[in-house]
Structures are given as C-alpha cells and as structure tokens.
Amino acid sequence: xxxxxxxxxxxxxxxxxxRHKPYIANxxxxxxxxxxxxxxxxxxxxxxxxxxxxxxxxVREDNKQRYSFDSTHSLIRANQGHSINIDLELKExxxxxxxxxxxxxxxxxxxxxxxxxxxxxxxxxxxxxxPTAIQVGKRHGKPVIFKIDSEEMFNQGYKFYLSExxxxxxxxxxxxxISLQF
Numbered sequence: 001x002x003x004x005x006x007x008x009x010x011x012x013x014x015x016x017x018x019r020h021k022p023y024i025a026n027x028x029x030x031x032x033x034x035x036x037x038x039x040x041x042x043x044x045x046x047x048x049x050x051x052x053x054x055x056x057x058x059v060r061e062d063n064k065q066r067y068s069f070d071s072t073h074s075l076i077r078a079n080q081g082h083s084i085n086i087d088l089e090l091k092e093x094x095x096x097x098x099x100x101x102x103x104x105x106x107x108x109x110x111x112x113x114x115x116x117x118x119x120x121x122x123x124x125x126x127x128x129x130x131p132t133a134i135q136v137g138k139r140h141g142k143p144v145i146f147k148i149d150s151e152e153m154f155n156q157g158y159k160f161y162l163s164e165x166x167x168x169x170x171x172x173x174x175x176x177x178i179s180l181q182f
Contacts (some may be wrong), residue, residue: 007058010048014058015066017044018078029101033077033086037069053167064135065165072079080163083120090161090169095150099126102133104140111146112180116173123161123169130181145181153177 001009017025018035025043027035037052044050050058050071059067059076069076080088101116101124116124126148127133137143153173154160161169 002095004061007054007061010044010050010054011057011058011062011066013044014040015078015081018067018076020084021045029077029084029086031087032089033082034070034075035077037074037076038123043091047102068164079165080123080125080167080169082122085122085153088161090163092159093162095126095154095160095162095168096128097149097151099128099148099150100130101126101146101148101173101178102135102137102140102143103146104137105142105144108144108180111178112175115175115178116146116148118171124173126168126170128166128168147179147181148173149177149179 007050017027017040018029018033022035024168025040026038027043028029029035037055041050041052041055055076056069056073059069066081067077068079077088096163101111103111118124120169124135128135130145137145150160150168150170153170158170158172163169
C-alpha cells in the first residue's frame with residue numbers, strides 16, 4: 001500500500017479515537033478533547049506503529065483538516081465532529097448570511113418537517129459553499145443541499161461557532177430557516 005493511502009487509513013482511525021472512542025487506544029481525552037500525543041502513539045502502536053513525525057505528516061496532509069496540535073505538539077485533538085461530550089472552547093461568531101447543509105436524499109422529508117438535528121454529534125455541521133455541501137452530501141448517497149438562513153437565525157438569538165478547520169457549527173436548525181436548494 002502506498003504511503004498516502006496508508007495515511008488516509010491512519011487518519012480515519014485517529015478520527016474514530018479522537019472523536020468517538022478514545023478507549024480503543026486506551027487513552028483519555030481532557031474536557032476540551034485533547035489527547036496526549038505520546039499516549040496516543042503508544043495506544044495505536046498495535047495497529048499502526050508510527051512516530052511523531054509521521055503523525056505530523058498525517059495531520060498536515062489531512063484534506064479535511066480534522067486535527068490540531070497544541071503549540072508544543074504534545075497534545076492533539078479533533079477539530080469537530082465528536083459524539084462524546086467535550087468543550088472545544090469555540091467562540092460564538094456571526095455567520096455569513098447563508099450557509100449550506102448537504103446530506104442524503106432520504107433525510108430531506110424529515111429535515112423539512114423537523115429541522116436539522118446534530119444526531120450523534122455535538123453540533124450540526126454547515127458549509128460555507130455549495131461545492132463543500134455537495135461533497136458532504138455524497139457521503140450519504142445522492143446529495144441533497146439545503147440553504148440555511150443563518151443570518152436570520154443569528155438575529156433571532158441562535159448561536160454559531162466556526163471550528164478550527166472552518167466548519168460552521170450550531171446546535172439545531174429549525175425548519176423555518178431551511179429551504180431545499182436541490
């Protein structure tokens with residue numbers, strides 16, 4: 001297997017550990033989602049025996065910029081997408097006027113009726129542009145794209161956050177702020 005493909009596999013494994021199941025690598029996350037890098041490398045060693053330099057390469061080359069190191073590279077965390085309760089220390093921000101949400105077609109009727117829920121994640125994830133929303137939607141089948149009136153939501157008191165890797169996050173999107181784009 002070539003190095004790039006192996007790095008993608010390792011990145012997906014890291015995502016599982018740092019967002020959902022740290023116990024798989026016998027590590028724990030602090031309240032803000034940070035894991036000790038040495039403990040993480042030791043914990044994944046049975047499956048992937050990599051060093052810090054390789055981990056830095058994986059983080060740097062990850063096309064979705066899923067991870068961040070602290071300033072000393074002794075701690076690492078996933079930037080968003082957690083199913084476990086952590087505080088990412090996100091600061092509330094005013095969103096752009098419009099944001100986009102991509103998903104699979106089977107979810108469309110429920111979304112139009114009930115809004116967009118975070119499901120197993122801490123937040124609803126939103127994209128700043130249609131092409132990104134399409135890419136997200138493709139992971140769930142034929143993509144369906146929703147236009148979100150994020151400015152009006154914000155004006156009505158809903159909170160928005162921008163993750164380290166530029167994904168917009170909010171707790172819930174009521175149906176009145178959603179329109180089916182395509």
